[in-house]
Amino acid sequence: MCLPACAGGGGGGDRSATGAVRASHVRGSGHPATDPAPPPLRTLRPGSVRTAEGQPRIVFDVTRVSSHSAPQFAAARAVWQNLGLPGLIDVHTHFMPANVLRKVRNHFDALGGLWPLTYRGDEDECLALLRGFGVRHFTALSYPHRPDMAAWLNGWAGGFADRTPDCLRSATFYPEPDAHDYVSAALQAGARVFKSHLQVGGYDPRDPLLSDVWGTLADSGTPVVIHCGSGPEPGRFTGPGPFAEVLGEHPRLTAVIAHAGAPEYTAFLDLAERYDRVHLDTTMVFTDFAEARAPFPSDALPRLADLHDRVLLGTDFPNIPYHYPEQLHALAGLGLGPDWLRAVLHGNAARLFGL
Numbered sequence: 001m002c003l004p005a006c007a008g009g010g011g012g013g014d015r016s017a018t019g020a021v022r023a024s025h026v027r028g029s030g031h032p033a034t035d036p037a038p039p040p041l042r043t044l045r046p047g048s049v050r051t052a053e054g055q056p057r058i059v060f061d062v063t064r065v066s067s068h069s070a071p072q073f074a075a076a077r078a079v080w081q082n083l084g085l086p087g088l089i090d091v092h093t094h095f096m097p098a099n100v101l102r103k104v105r106n107h108f109d110a111l112g113g114l115w116p117l118t119y120r121g122d123e124d125e126c127l128a129l130l131r132g133f134g135v136r137h138f139t140a141l142s143y144p145h146r147p148d149m150a151a152w153l154n155g156w157a158g159g160f161a162d163r164t165p166d167c168l169r170s171a172t173f174y175p176e177p178d179a180h181d182y183v184s185a186a187l188q189a190g191a192r193v194f195k196s197h198l199q200v201g202g203y204d205p206r207d208p209l210l211s212d213v214w215g216t217l218a219d220s221g222t223p224v225v226i227h228c229g230s231g232p233e234p235g236r237f238t239g240p241g242p243f244a245e246v247l248g249e250h251p252r253l254t255a256v257i258a259h260a261g262a263p264e265y266t267a268f269l270d271l272a273e274r275y276d277r278v279h280l281d282t283t284m285v286f287t288d289f290a291e292a293r294a295p296f297p298s299d300a301l302p303r304l305a306d307l308h309d310r311v312l313l314g315t316d317f318p319n320i321p322y323h324y325p326e327q328l329h330a331l332a333g334l335g336l337g338p339d340w341l342r343a344v345l346h347g348n349a350a351r352l353f354g355l
C-alpha cells in the first residue's frame, strides 16, 4: 500500500543555494528573538475558543495535551498576535479514519528515521494542539489510493466536520464511474474543500472520468487542494504538465497547489500567474526539512511576493518531522513583510472560504 508523505521535497538539494532567503528564520519551537515575551496561556482554558460565527462553542481540552506543548503554543501565538491577527487558518492538515492514519504513520516509521513524526497523538490530542497554536480553521484532507475508497473517506470526513465545527468540511475523489455523483453529493452536503493527490492516487488528472468533476468544482468555485508536484517522490502524472492541461480545459478551477508545487516551484508559479484562480499552499516549504531536499529558488521569491493574495498557509500537520511553529517561523523569515504574512497566515484563506 502506498500512503506516503503528502510532503514537499524531492531529491537531494543544496541548501546553501537558498541560504540567503532565510536570514531571520528562527529554528525550533522557540520564538523569534526580536519578539516580546510570549503571551500568557490564559486563553487556553477549556471552552475559551469559539468559531468565527461565535457558535457552537469549541472546547479546548487542555487535558489532552502535555505541558511540553506550552512553549510551542506560545511560539505559534507570538507570530500571529504580533501581526495583529485573530489566529491562523491552515488549509492543509490531515485528519482521517484511525485505521488509515495508522497506515500512514506506519509508512513514515518504515522510513527508518528519515521522517520522524513529531506528533503522534490521537484525534482529540491533534485537535487540541491545533487550537493551542491558535488555528481557527483547518481542513481534514484525506485521499484514496485505489477505487471504491473516496466515497467512504468522504462519509468519514463529513462526520468529522459535523463534530468539529472549526474544520472546513473536506472531501476527495478518484477517477471512477461514480466520482461525479459522490462529488456532487459532497457539495450538496456542504463540502468546502476537496483534495486530490496524484502521486498517492497514481491517476491521470486528465482522465475522462474526472472531466465532469473538475467542471463541477470550477462552476461551484470550491477549492481543490491538489498534490501535483513531484515531491517527495514523482508519480506517473505529477509535474506541471498533466495538471496544466486540466487548467487549460477548466481555467476557472479554484486550485490550491500543495507544497507550492515542490520541487517544480517555478513551473507552478507560471500556472498561478497564468490562471487567476490558482493558489499555492506553503505546506512544508521553507522549513529546514524541505529546504534540505527541495530548496525554493531564491530568485523566485519576488514572484511569491507578487502572488500575495493567492498564497495560503498549509502545514501537513500532524504528519511533520518538526514542531508546528517552524512552518510559521520559516514564512516569517522570508522577509516578505507583515502584509504578505498576514495575508498568507489568515487573510487569503478567510476570503477564499468566506470565513
Ligand SMILES: [Zn+2]
Pocket (backbone or CB within 6 Å): 005, 006, 007, 092, 094, 283, 316
Ligand atoms: Zn499533505
